[in-house]
Amino acid sequence: MALALSVAVAVTLGPADVSLVNVRDILLNHLRLADIPVRAAEDAIVWEERLPRALVAAACGAGLGLCGAILQSLLRNPLADPFVLGVSSGASTGAVLIGVLGIGGGALGVSGGAFIGALAAFGVVLLLARFSTGGTSSVVLAGVASTQFFSALTSLVVFGFADADETRGVMFWLLGSLEGMRWDDVVLLSVVVAAGGVICIASARSLDAFAFGEDVAASLGIHVARTRVLLLVLTALLTAALVSVAGAIGFVGLVLPHAARLLFGQLHSRVIPATAALGAVFMVWVDAASRVVFAPTPLPVGVGTALVGVPVFVLLLVRRRGHA
Amino acid sequence: MTLHAERVSWRRGGALVVDGVTVQPAPGSTVALLGPNGSGKSSLLRLLQGVARPDTGTVTLDGADLSGMRRREIARAVATVTQHAETDADIIVRDVVRLGRTPHRPLLGGDTAEDERAIDRALAHVGLTEKARQRWHTLSGGERQRAHIARALAQEPRELLLDEPTNHLDIRHQLELLALVAELPVTAVIALHDLNLAAMFCDVVLVLRSGRVVAGGPPADVLTPALIADVYGVRAHVAHDHVSGRISVAFQAGAPEPLHVAP
Numbered sequence: 130m131a132l133a134l135s136v137a138v139a140v141t142l143g144p145a146d147v148s149l150v151n152v153r154d155i156l157l158n159h160l161r162l163a164d165i166p167v168r169a170a171e172d173a174i175v176w177e178e179r180l181p182r183a184l185v186a187a188a189c190g191a192g193l194g195l196c197g198a199i200l201q202s203l204l205r206n207p208l209a210d211p212f213v214l215g216v217s218s219g220a221s222t223g224a225v226l227i228g229v230l231g232i233g234g235g236a237l238g239v240s241g242g243a244f245i246g247a248l249a250a251f252g253v254v255l256l257l258a259r260f261s262t263g264g265t266s267s268v269v270l271a272g273v274a275s276t277q278f279f280s281a282l283t284s285l286v287v288f289g290f291a292d293a294d295e296t297r298g299v300m301f302w303l304l305g306s307l308e309g310m311r312w313d314d315v316v317l318l319s320v321v322v323a324a325g326g327v328i329c330i331a332s333a334r335s336l337d338a339f340a341f342g343e344d345v346a347a348s349l350g351i352h353v354a355r356t357r358v359l360l361l362v363l364t365a366l367l368t369a370a371l372v373s374v375a376g377a378i379g380f381v382g383l384v385l386p387h388a389a390r391l392l393f394g395q396l397h398s399r400v401i402p403a404t405a406a407l408g409a410v411f412m413v414w415v416d417a418a419s420r421v422v423f424a425p426t427p428l429p430v431g432v433g434t435a436l437v438g439v440p441v442f443v444l445l446l447v448r449r450r451g452h453a
Numbered sequence: 454m455t456l457h458a459e460r461v462s463w464r465r466g467g468a469l470v471v472d473g474v475t476v477q478p479a480p481g482s483t484v485a486l487l488g489p490n491g492s493g494k495s496s497l498l499r500l501l502q503g504v505a506r507p508d509t510g511t512v513t514l515d516g517a518d519l520s521g522m523r524r525r526e527i528a529r530a531v532a533t534v535t536q537h538a539e540t541d542a543d544i545i546v547r548d549v550v551r552l553g554r555t556p557h558r559p560l561l562g563g564d565t566a567e568d569e570r571a572i573d574r575a576l577a578h579v580g581l582t583e584k585a586r587q588r589w590h591t592l593s594g595g596e597r598q599r600a601h602i603a604r605a606l607a608q609e610p611r612e613l614l615l616d617e618p619t620n621h622l623d624i625r626h627q628l629e630l631l632a633l634v635a636e637l638p639v640t641a642v643i644a645l646h647d648l649n650l651a652a653m654f655c656d657v658v659l660v661l662r663s664g665r666v667v668a669g670g671p672p673a674d675v676l677t678p679a680l681i682a683d684v685y686g687v688r689a690h691v692a693h694d695h696v697s698g699r700i701s702v703a704f705q706a707g708a709p710e711p712l713h714v715a716p
Contacts, residue, residue: 207541338555341538341601347504348535349608350528350556395544 139417140179185310186416187409188318192371194408196364197382202336204265210383211368215275217377219250222279229291240373247369305378305431325367333397378431380438455480456612461510470496472664483635485651486644488661494644503527528556532605536617547585553607575606595626615643648702673700682709
């Protein structure tokens with residue numbers, strides 16, 4: 130409900146004024162439930178631009194939140210987020226290799242490059258973690274290490290080969306951007322996020338069992354290795370898909386699961402849906418704000434999430450100290 | 454029939470940590486695994502739990518090989534309490550105990566009335582009914598360990614494996630905890646450091662050194678000054694209490710006589 134309302138209101142915001150009633154009419158028209166005369170310009174803005182964008186924002190928020198919730202529980206690390214696996218930096222490297230150097234001859238496109246880069250980085254992280262002791266902290270360490278490496282690689286390519294225009298484009302993409310989202314993006318991400326969400330909810334009980342570590346989880350009948358690989362691969366695929374469409378949007382995956390836990394307790398059967406819902410609503414609003422605040426210049430949405438996310442996160446940390 | 458280990462060996466990182474060990478606890482009995490650090494107590498418990506597979510030998514549950522069973526199936530019969538399992542999660546005691554129902558529940562779907570009853574029974578058994586709504590972090594060390602036992606009991610196991618459950622507990626809580634475990638209607642295998650606790654609460658002790666069983670049987674028969682000197686390298690006096698039939702061990706300063714020192 131809150132999500133539907135957020136999307137509807139967010140769609141009305143922007144340089145061109147569109148009222149909620151107009152939005153409703155336009156939606157009804159497109160769903161073939163009505164035939165109400167509306168202005169063509171408004172129709173185009175809402176249906177072709179703002180609505181897909183708001184829906185992609187919602188899918189990104191939900192997906193990133195899910196990934197964060199899963200990783201924080203699985204790795205037993207409150208600082209884990211989708212980017213701890215090195216996935217986003219790998220995606221950036223893939224994107225700049227294609228976008229700036231033109232590797233692959235345009236057959237892949239920047240999104241394809243980002244997707245492949247993301248999975249390659251994830252593979253590197255898993256290999257690194259395997260070569261060390263294999264525990265959960267080594268996954269985090271390997272992720273941090275490969276994040277640094279791929280960021281350096283990205284900078285190298287940008288520094289060495291990109292002209293000013295390309296640099297600006299890459300920067301925008303690295304910070305996350307929901308410019309120019311289309312309906313096929315909406316369909317792709319909704320399917321991916323919905324599928325991921327179903328698997329996450331089905332894994333809620335297993336994730337609860339990880340609260341006291343892997344030994345206890347194993348004694349509770351959880352197949353620890355299988356569960357860990359399944360969920361790590363799931364989060365990697367989900368993150369790669371999101372990042373390849375919308376760029377690296379930070380802090381949603383880190384902060385939203387904590388907010389959901391504060392509001393709804395620790396049990397994953399509640400945390401997971403709550404995180405997805407909060408993430409979706411949060412992103413819709415941040416994206417709307419980032420479109421409006423500096424209009425007509427759009428702010429990269431990742432900047433907005435970090436500007437809101439970091440203070441919230443600091444607040445959570447301080448609260449945590451208060452408890453201990 | 455129960456949980457049996459038949460001549461199991463396990464090589465871990467090049468070293469043989471369990472070497473041809475056979476454990477066959479009588480149903481309902483309490484068995485102590487004794488031995489110095491690194492003697493293979495914890496490794497043996499991992500094999501019994503089925504989280505690790507022996508290189509040779511078999512662990513069986515009711516005659517079925519553990520390595521062929523699903524983890525959920527095992528977890529419905531065998532519960533484990535490790536030493537010092539901690540969490541950062543802000544979770545209440547009842548939800549910790551609820552984790553014990555994990556192997557009994559379907560993938561989706563809520564708790565049944567039977568789940569709630571099992572949780573109630575487990576909490577009552579360890580005397581934590583009053584504290585069920587308290588947060589984990591407000592519990593004392595002894596209460597946390599009892600909560601873990603309640604969590605294991607909520608699994609409704611027939612076998613309970615405990616790895617040094619009394620570590621970090623004061624003496625009163627050590628005694629209470631082992632008295633609780635010895636009374637439980639399950640077969641219990643407990644890795645212990647304290648010989649007196651083993652002598653007080655266990656029906657059988659199994660002494661390990663370098664992964665091998667060097668002695669096994671009732672505490673009064675096994676825990677002799679000669680064996681303690683041989684396995685632990687310390688001097689000890691063993692007193693027999695003729696009323697209870699139990700023994701108690703008093704340690705003495707200084708190295709044991711050369712005669713008893715292990716080669």
